Amino acid sequence: MQSDQDILAFIHRLADAAGEVAISGFRTSIQVDNKGSRDTPADDVRRYDPVTEADRGAERAMRSLIEEHLPDHGIVGEEYGAHQSDAEHVWVLDPIDGTRSFISGVPLWGTLIGLMRAGKPAFGMMAQPYIGERFFGTGKQAWYRGPHGEGKLSTRACANLSDAVLFTTTPALFDANERPVYDAIERAARLARYGTDCYGYCMLAAGQADLVIESGLQNYDVVALVPIIEGAGGVITTWTGGPATDGGRIVASGDPALHEIVLRDLAKCPA
Template sequence: MEGMVAAAEVAADLAGAVIRPLFRSALLVEAKGDASPVTEADRAAERAIRDHLARTLPDHGVIGEEYGPDRPDAEWVWVLDPIDGTRAFITGRPLFGTLIGLFHRGRPVLGLIDQPATGERWIGVEGRPTAFRGPLGGMVGCRPCPDVAQAELSCTSPDMFPPGQDEGFQALRTAARRTTWGGDCYAYGLMALGLVDIVVEAAMKPWDWGALVPVLEGAGGRVTDHAGRPLTLESPGDVLAVGDPALLPACIALLSA
């Protein structure tokens, strides 16, 4: 596993070298089929990661947001989101990140969250404590918070839960102490530092959550779907993350409202 961690770190370094010069610069923005923004930074960063993995671990598969799957049925599969939070990136907010996850036989076993602008990096490996480094400080460890009423809830956007399909989310939001919008993958990193208690999202793709599972679970948290089931490549895209596993039953009950 050490060689794979090293490969992930080099891949993140290469992606960051592409992304940083383009951050807060004039970018050519297009619209994807799903109308989300995409920039030359997304594509160039994913190419840099893929090229490195192809040289270093040629037997591994890759699933990436920008360039799709390559041998997705391999025993080891990398799942990549070169810029998670593109809207934050193109508006100059350092709430985006590069996500590099590794699945073994369909299960996430390694995850890396990298924030190229702030120099922060989280590394999670199944069965190990999560590691964090960065100039802004912080200590790894999800904080105890067994009561939803005392919990800080985060969600990237209320648009994830359209009217008529948001009853469960609104019930959880009402029960929580406070809700913060935005953050994308950065919110999960903050949960691993004990600053956020619950993240609830929907319409997530494997590259949106694959790297997050080992990071959060190595910090003491849990990541499931809205019904409490483990996430897999076949999961429908609803994600529930809690810093304190004691929150999980109450969150599931509220989301099922």
């Protein structure tokens, strides 16, 4: 594969394969296992970390296609770990981001497919097969494809926190040091909504929201989202302004001016 269009076509193929598996388990009585640990504190959201055969099967379907057609590429996936992760091109996969929503019958989950080139996110897609939506980007441009047509994604202007719509999956993501800092930002925002997982970042890229703040993310939670948000004109970094590639404490903003404001507030959080 040479051109961006070739790569994007392959990403759509991966999304097709993963979506077929994921949909087969959605809103069914699929078995749910817990990857969490009883040793995790009771107030930690990661104590219950659900996974299903739909997660595993969707990742296997994508890995199989990559291994068949691009054997020199590396893969990092949530369910099956790393393979050739030091390669020039590395696929970063989260077969079902938002498994808690998935097992609850709520369609705010998606398949995340990212491609790293020389250690940097180069292409990304969030595919939601139940709704039939796909959000994808190259870091320079980003697009939407869904039931209501196709088009370019673009974030909206919002330079004041008091005007901002803020998303987080749940405030339970934040530890004792992080929560007061997040709560102060939420109080200052115009509106806050929870339970969005990867979908919230795509709504930011689509100009429907202004800010996403989360913590405790892994690389497979965020790599695919970086080219979408940046391609739509937004900014995504760690709370200290560093690259979001490795996960951790993450903030995404539709307006770069808003991002600078929020970074100053997040800087109040102890390391």
